[in-house]
Amino acid sequence: GAVVSQHPSWVICKSGTSVKIECRSLDFQATTMFWYRQFPKQSLMLMATSNEGSKATYEQGVEKDKFLINHASLTLSTLTVTSAHPEDSSFYICSAPTASTDTQYFGPGTRLTVL
Amino acid sequence: TQLLKQSPQFLSIQEGENLTVYCNSSSVFSSLQWYRQEPGEGPVLLVTVVTGGEVKKLKRLTFQFGDARKDSSLHITAAQPGDTGLYLCAGARTNAGKSTFGDGTTLTVKP
Numbered sequence: 001g002a003v004v005s006q007h008p009s010w011v012i013c014k015s016g017t018s019v020k021i022e023c024r025s026l027d028f029q030a031t032t033m034f035w036y037r038q039f040p041k042q043s044l045m046l047m048a049t050s051n052e053g054s055k056a057t058y059e060q061g062v063e064k065d066k067f068l069i070n071h072a073s074l075t076l077s078t079l080t081v082t083s084a085h086p087e088d089s090s091f092y093i094c095s096a097p098t099a100s101t102d103t104q105y106f107g108p109g110t111r112l113t114v115l
Numbered sequence: 116t117q118l119l120k121q122s123p124q125f126l127s128i129q130e131g132e133n134l135t136v137y138c139n140s141s142s143v144f145s146s147l148q149w150y151r152q153e154p155g156e157g158p159v160l161l162v163t164v165v166t167g168g169e170v171k172k173l174k175r176l177t178f179q180f181g182d183a184r185k186d187s188s189l190h191i192t193a194a195q196p197g198d199t200g201l202y203l204c205a206g207a208r209t210n211a212g213k214s215t216f217g218d219g220t221t222l223t224v225k226p
Contacts, residue, residue: 006157034213043203043219044158093157102146102207104214106157 002028002098006107013084014115021079021110023050023094029074030096034104035067038091050077050094084114118142119206121217129225131193136220138204139186144215145208147187149178152201161189194224 003026013019023033031052036044048069049057056069066088068080077096081088091111095104119140128134138147146165150158162171164180164187171178175198177190191198201221205214 001160004157032212041201041219041221043201044216046213046216049213091155095157097212102212102214103148103160103163104205104207105160106150108157109155111155 002096002103002105004094004096004105004107006094006110008110009108010111010113012113012115015085016083018080018082019084019112021081021092021094021112023077023079023096023107025075025096025105028096028098030077031074031099033071033077033094033096035069035077035079036093036095038093038109044093047079050079052077081112084112086114088112089114119204119215119217121202121204121220123220124218125221125223127223127225128194130195132224134191134194134222136189136191136202136204136222137186138188138206138217140206140215141185142206142208142215143184144206145184146206147180147184148205148207148214149187149189150203150205152203153199158201158203191222194222196224196226198222199224 007022033050035047050071052071058064071077093109095106149161152158167182167184169180175192204217207214
């Protein structure tokens with residue numbers, strides 16, 4: 001099956017600092033990856049679509065200057081939370097579809113805590 | 116806006132009971148996925164259904180895709196505590212396009 005990894009699995013940072021989260025497709029290439037945010041016991045909230053070689057597409061209400069996305073290669077997308085604040089604390093998950101299916105394969109998630 | 120409504124939102128049952136989770140939409144999807152997620156982890160794919168009317172079984176789990184490809188159900192027989200988790204349905208309309216996720220169903224199976 002398709003495997004997606006995320007790093008780090010958890011991070012604690014001080015308010016005002018920036019945090020980078022990596023999402024990698026390990027055994028397939030992904031021209032598109034998706035970034036989600038999830039609050040406890042709630043469904044996934046799509047933040048943005050990461051496109052290899054071009055700009056990310058952000059969902060309404062998501063600040064693109066706050067959440068920087070870079071899709072540098074066919075197997076790596078990064079999400080940088082800039083000038084993080086406590087309200088940015090959340091569980092961030094990425095996913096990638098394989099080229100031949102509609103199915104999203106998810107990373108294990110990154111727990112961000114901003115103090 | 117595509118919406119996928121899941122019901123019930125929360126479900127707490129005793130071990131051995133049966134349950135059904137529903138996923139409904141007014142939109143047609145090319146495929147629909149069911150995922151299970153445990154706290155602190157990413158969603159894990161359970162099944163993909165593609166054909167209207169399709170039924171797939173995964174041990175004690177039975178998944179059905181509606182004839183019109185607008186809705187789906189997940190039935191669990193003889194639930195076990197290990198089935199506890201957040202169940203998510205997701206509908207897709209194009210290859211490699213973004214999926215629409217349901218609200219999620221939090222299932223708790225008590226021993």
